[in-house]
Amino acid sequence: MPAGRRGPAAQSARRPPPLLPLLLLCVLGAxxxxxxxxxxxxSPQDPTLLIGSSxxxxxxxxxxxxxxxAEGLYWTLNGRRLPPELSRVLNTSTLALALANLNGxxxxxxxxLVCHARDxxxxxxxxxxxxxxxxxAGISQHGAxxxxxxxxxxxxxxxKPFNISCWSKNMKDLTCRWTPGAHGETFLHTNYSxxxxxxxxxxxxxxxxxxxxxxxxxxxxxxLALFTPYEIWVEATNRLGSARxxxxxxxxxxxxxxxxxxxxxxxxxGGLEDQLSVRWVSPPALKDFLFQAKYQIRYRVEDSVDWKVxxxxxxxxxxxxxxxxxxxxxxxxxxxxxxxxYGSKKAGIWSEWSHPTAASTPRSAPCSVCLSLRLILPVLAxxxxxxxxxxxxxxxxxxxxxxxxxxxxxxxxxxxxLPRGAAGPGAQLGCCSGPQGGPGP
Amino acid sequence: MDSWYPRMAKPWDSWGMLACLCTVLWHLPAVPxxxxxxxxGPGPSIQKTYDLTRYLEHQLRSLAGTYLNYLxxxxxxxxxxxxxxxxxxxxxxxxxxxxxxxxNDKLRLTQNYEAYSHLLCYLRGLNRQAATAELRxxxxxxxxxxxxxxGSIAGVMAALGYxxxxxxxxxxxxxxxxxxxxxxxxxxxxxxxxxxLQTWLWRSAKDFNRLKKKMQPPAAAVTLHLGAHGF
Numbered sequence: 001m002p003a004g005r006r007g008p009a010a011q012s013a014r015r016p017p018p019l020l021p022l023l024l025l026c027v028l029g030a031x032x033x034x035x036x037x038x039x040x041x042x043s044p045q046d047p048t049l050l051i052g053s054s055x056x057x058x059x060x061x062x063x064x065x066x067x068x069x070a071e072g073l074y075w076t077l078n079g080r081r082l083p084p085e086l087s088r089v090l091n092t093s094t095l096a097l098a099l100a101n102l103n104g105x106x107x108x109x110x111x112x113l114v115c116h117a118r119d120x121x122x123x124x125x126x127x128x129x130x131x132x133x134x135x136x137a138g139i140s141q142h143g144a145x146x147x148x149x150x151x152x153x154x155x156x157x158x159x160k161p162f163n164i165s166c167w168s169k170n171m172k173d174l175t176c177r178w179t180p181g182a183h184g185e186t187f188l189h190t191n192y193s194x195x196x197x198x199x200x201x202x203x204x205x206x207x208x209x210x211x212x213x214x215x216x217x218x219x220x221x222x223x224l225a226l227f228t229p230y231e232i233w234v235e236a237t238n239r240l241g242s243a244r245x246x247x248x249x250x251x252x253x254x255x256x257x258x259x260x261x262x263x264x265x266x267x268x269x270g271g272l273e274d275q276l277s278v279r280w281v282s283p284p285a286l287k288d289f290l291f292q293a294k295y296q297i298r299y300r301v302e303d304s305v306d307w308k309v310x311x312x313x314x315x316x317x318x319x320x321x322x323x324x325x326x327x328x329x330x331x332x333x334x335x336x337x338x339x340x341x342y343g344s345k346k347a348g349i350w351s352e353w354s355h356p357t358a359a360s361t362p363r364s365a366p367c368s369v370c371l372s373l374r375l376i377l378p379v380l381a382x383x384x385x386x387x388x389x390x391x392x393x394x395x396x397x398x399x400x401x402x403x404x405x406x407x408x409x410x411x412x413x414x415x416x417x418l419p420r421g422a423a424g425p426g427a428q429l430g431c432c433s434g435p436q437g438g439p440g441p
Numbered sequence: 442m443d444s445w446y447p448r449m450a451k452p453w454d455s456w457g458m459l460a461c462l463c464t465v466l467w468h469l470p471a472v473p474x475x476x477x478x479x480x481x482g483p484g485p486s487i488q489k490t491y492d493l494t495r496y497l498e499h500q501l502r503s504l505a506g507t508y509l510n511y512l513x514x515x516x517x518x519x520x521x522x523x524x525x526x527x528x529x530x531x532x533x534x535x536x537x538x539x540x541x542x543x544x545n546d547k548l549r550l551t552q553n554y555e556a557y558s559h560l561l562c563y564l565r566g567l568n569r570q571a572a573t574a575e576l577r578x579x580x581x582x583x584x585x586x587x588x589x590x591x592g593s594i595a596g597v598m599a600a601l602g603y604x605x606x607x608x609x610x611x612x613x614x615x616x617x618x619x620x621x622x623x624x625x626x627x628x629x630x631x632x633x634x635x636x637x638l639q640t641w642l643w644r645s646a647k648d649f650n651r652l653k654k655k656m657q658p659p660a661a662a663v664t665l666h667l668g669a670h671g672f
Contacts, residue, residue: 039526046624079514107513108572110624114515122523125625 040073040115040123048129051104057097058090059115059124070095072118077128078106105130157241158190161216161234164248167255167349170285171341174220174252175212178234181243190238194218199229199249226252257349258338259283261295261317266332266359273326276359279318280334283351294337294347297321302329302358327363331356483600484656490593491649497586498642504579505635511576512628523629531563531633532556534640546655547603549648554594555606556641561587563634570627597652 040061049055059073073095075082082097090096095115105111110127117123159181166176176194194207207218224230230252234245261280269275282293295313299321300306313319324330333353341348509517532555544552561584568580595605 039524042625076515079518107511109512109628112513112515112625112628114625125623125629127624127628 042113042115042124042126044126046110046127046129048131049102051130052101053130055097055099055102055128057099057113057126058094059097060094061123062093069093073123074116074118076112076114076116078112102128102130158236158238158243160243161192161236161245164232164234164245166232166248166250167257168224168252169256170258171226171252171256172224173222174224174230174255175217176207176220176232177213177217178245180216181236190236192216193235193237194232195235196220196230196232198225199231201228224252253341254346255349256338256341258286258336258351260351260354261334261336262354264332264334264354264357266330266357268359268362269320271362271364273361273363274324275320275322276324276330276332276361277318277320278332278334278357280354282317283336286338291338291341291348294339295334296337296350297332297334298353299330299332301325302331324361326361329358329360331358333357482656483597484653486593486596486600487649487653487656490590490597491646491653493586493590493593494642494645494649497583497590498639498646500583500586501635501639501642504583505639507579508576508631508635511573512631516628516632521632523632525633526626526629530559531637532559532641534637534644536644546601546652547598549652550594550598550601550603551606553641553645553648554591554598557587557591557594560634560638560641561591564638567631567634 040059043058043060044055047055057075059070059075061070061073069092070089073087074084075087075095075097077099082099086099087095087097097113105128110129112125113128114125115123161178161180163179164176165178166174168174174196178192178194180190180192192210194210195204196207197204207220209219209221211217212219228251229249231247231249233247236243236245261283264278264280266276266278269277276299278297280295286293292315294315297310297313297319298307299310300308310319310321321330321332333356335353336351338348340346506517515521534556564580564584564587568577568584571577571580598605
């Protein structure tokens with residue numbers, strides 16, 4: 001294995017040598033590598049190549065003292081001397097090399113091709129990046145593009161980031177997220193910088209707080225203006241260059257989100273087996289701004305992953321879920337959308353779901369007497385006058401028996417008998433709501 | 442150094458006592474004033490700095506191993522010695538023996554402090570270029586430890602009343618590879634950076650060991666002071 005001349009600092013790394021002889025060596029002036037030596041230039045310098053391709057390289061020596069010839073020069077690749085039949089002398093100062101059917105690079109930093117002088121000292125080197133072709137069609141934003149990527153990472157300038165999305169929490173800050181270009185971070189270390197400026201006002205600003213909601217995100221905490229659009233873009237930089245995403249223009253008021261509703265309570269409705277009452281408080285942060293809130297409720301059975309969603313819950317703070325299974329634990333969540341900020345007709349961005357609140361529907365013991373009583377009692381009760389005037393009838397459960405919101409005795413006219421299974425398992429159930437949305441908090 | 446110890450093994454015989462006393466009185470001014478005040482002095486922080494250099498040396502061994510494997514052969518071969526072309530700006534640890542021995546404390550400490558400031562700066566540049574997350578983590582960890590060593594040296598200098606060297610404007614090391622700086626040249630620079638770091642840590646251990654012995658309490662200083670001469 002060829003080695004450079006031994007210099008004072010080139011001792012084995014395993015045991016530090018005693019200082020005295022080490023320093024003495026310096027005093028005596030041990031031969032140093034590279035002092036007044038010839039140097040050379042390799043071409044191509046740091047090329048990128050395909051696996052299986054060939055390489056023609058040259059090493060051209062130049063140096064002041066005479067005798068700077070190609071005589072005695074030799075090549076090594078990753079520390080291994082290459083067979084002399086692969087080299088040939090082109091002229092007095094140039095040695096050529098021909099390599100065929102290249103294998104993929106041995107290490108991530110590239111293969112080390114080195115041109116040595118006769119005495120083994122290093123004259124020049126070149127890093128070979130040998131990799132395979134990757135077709136990025138359909139993945140890259142640039143359409144069907146064939147991109148060379150090494151089996152081990154290749155050094156290229158970054159691809160432009162895309163898919164920037166931003167949101168503002170209670171109009172106080174702005175958080176943005178983006179997707180890096182196709183190569184991502186697996187190649188050269190890439191630095192991302194989120195920039196923004198107010199349209200029509202020239203100054204660029206740079207976001208400072210990164211990685212707030214994932215690796216490609218940034219948070220702008222203050223000094224945000226309303227009513228004028230912002231232009232936002234991401235710049236990706238690495239050692240070899242930079243790329244800029246497309247500019248996203250947005251108005252803070254269009255991307256407002258808020259906190260999930262606090263204090264979500266779920267409770268039973270008396271003894272009703274198929275109903276639960278959900279109550280919440282509207283998020284306090286936006287109470288100073290003119291907005292209407294829209295809410296969404298979702299619930300699921302304890303051991304299921306399928307959520308049922310109650311949509312279109314506008315501007316109320318309670319809802320009754322009906323059509324539930326008796327004696328079952330349900331998890332319930334609520335989220336809020338600040339709708340119509342400052343009178344606009346646009347919806348904002350939905351908040352996160354509130355923490356799941358659990359409650360269970362009551363179960364009464366099965367009993368044939370009870371069953372018949374349940375059938376008879378409503379009939380008997382219907383013959384009696386009732387003070388209740390508002391009542392909403394709900395579609396029946398799968399069992400076919402009736403359940404009613406409001407919990408009181410029914411009044412005339414008697415509800416029509418609806419067929420069984422009208423409320424299929426996949427149906428979206430609305431809130432039981434009278435004019436005030438059922439029994440209030 | 443060992444030849445002195447048997448001589449002083451029996452200090453209680455009369456000539457020995459006299460020799461002791463004379464030596465102590467003669468060398469008294471050379472002992473740092475802080476020891477006479479009776480407080481701990483800079484001794485513990487010198488010991489700590491010494492320990493840190495040993496720890497860093499150990500940490501560097503595994504970091505260099507990983508990094509040189511990343512550069513690939515021949516960089517990770519034990520006798521590899523490329524030309525020092527671009528690495529001229531690196532602070533050199535190797536020094537003439539007489540020069541090293543005759544360094545006064547302030548100069549010894551200043552050289553260490555300046556060297557590690559430069560080396561830390563270059564290492565941070567290396568970290569910016571490193572292509573894998575694992576390497577970046579190892580380098581970042583090492584940089585933190587090196588920062589700790591710098592702080593420790595600064596503490597010793599402060600305890601001894603020496604001012605910290607301030608970088609002159611324009612002489613701060615910058616990590617800007619020139620436009621024609623090839624990847625291979627960069628690898629050689631990386632190699633020399635790690636090599637120089639290693640050499641400096643070896644040297645620093647000796648520097649601080651020397652300082653540690655100088656700061657010992659007077660009674661023991663006689664033995665060791667004479668010992669130091671023989672070194």
